[in-house]
C-alpha cells in the first residue's frame with residue numbers, strides 16, 4: 001500500500017465537512033487539557049457569528065469520506081503551524097521535538113525523523129516525495145525543515161523535495177504550483193510515500209476570518225487541489241493496480257475573526273480523513289485498524305499511518321539510552337513579553 005498524505009493548513013471541519021462531526025463522538029470536545037500558558041484571553045468584543053451551511057465547502061473531502069474513515073485529532077496548544085506540523089509529521093510531542101513557535105528555536109528535528117524518513121529507513125527501497133507551499137516543511141535553508149533532506153537519497157532518486165516559488169498571487173498561486181508538480185510526480189512516478197501541503201486556507205483565515213466567504217472559498221480551492229492529487233493516484237490504481245492510502249489532515253482551525261495559536265475548541269479541533277483506493281482487502285484493513293479508535297492527538301497520526309502501511313521499524317530494547325538527552329530540559333516558552341522584540 002502506498003501513502004499519499006495531504007496537509008491542508010488551518011481547516012475548520014465544521015466549514016469543510018460539517019456532517020463529519022457526527023461521525024465520531026470524540027469531535028465534541030478535546031480529549032486532553034491545554035497547558036494554561038496557552039489559554040486564550042477573553043476577547044475584547046465578540047467575534048463575528050459563524051454562518052451555518054449544511055453543504056460541505058469541500059465536496060472532494062465529502063466524497064473521500066464516503067467509503068472512508070475519519071477520526072478526531074485534538075491538537076495540543078500552542079496551536080501554531082510549526083509545532084502542529086512538527087508533531088503531526090514526526091509522531092512526537094512539543095516537548096520531544098522542542099518546536100513551540102514558527103521560528104523553530106532550539107528544535108530537535110534532527111532527532112525526530114519525519115514519517116517519510118521513517119518509511120525509508122524501514123525499507124531503503126522505498127521512494128518518498130514531499131511538496132509544500134511553506135518552505136519550513138521542506139527547505140534546508142528555512143527555519144525547519146520538518147521533512148528531512150536525506151541528500152544521499154535525493155542524489156539516488158529515492159527522495160524528492162519541492163517547495164513553491166510562485167507567490168505572485170500569494171499562497172493561491174503557490175498552492176496551484178504545488179498541486180501541478182505533485183500531481184505529475186504522483187501520477188507518473190508513484191512514490192511509495194508522499195506528503196503534499198497547501199497553505200491557502202490559512203492565508204484566507206488570517207486575512208478574513210473563518211466566518212468569511214473568502215475562508216469558505218479558500219477551502220473549496222484547496223479541496224480542488226486535493227481532487228487533482230486523488231485523481232492522479234486513482235489513475236495509477238486503475239491502470240497499474242496499485243493500492244493507495246489517501247490521508248488528509250490539518251494542523252488547527254481558525255477563530256471566526258481569524259487567527260489561532262491558543263486553546264479554543266474550534267482552533268484545537270483537527271481530523272484525520274482516510275480513504276483507501278484499491279482492493280477490497282485493503283479497504284477492510286483500514287476499516288479494521290481504525291474502528292473503535294478514540295480521538296487522536298497530533299503525535300498519534302504518524303504512528304497510526306505507519307501501522308496502516310504495515311511499516312515496522314527496527315528498534316533498540318526498551319530503556320536504552322541511545323539518543324537520550326541529559327543536558328537541556330525542554331520547558332517551552334515563558335510568554336513573558338520582555339522577551340518579545
Ligand SMILES: [Zn+2]
Nearest residue numbers: 009010081251
Ligand atoms: Zn497552520
